[in-house]
Amino acid sequence: MKYMSDQMLIEVYHRAIDLQLDAAFIELLSLELKHRNISITKASA
Template identity: 70%
Template structure:
């Protein structure tokens, strides 16, 4: 995770949610965003 930029992490998270990937993977991404104090300002529709 440390190799992903903040922007890339957010994009990967949004894509994972859109594709309904494994909830454990999505939770891992979410935890990393929280660790970095990142917030999603726009939710994909």
């Protein structure tokens, strides 16, 4: 994931949640966001 831009990572994270992808994959993305010190606020549906 080190080749993925911050913006792309954020987009993939939101898309994974929207598509209800595997929880382990979403957790992996979440850990990478934390590693990069990127804070994500959950949008209200």
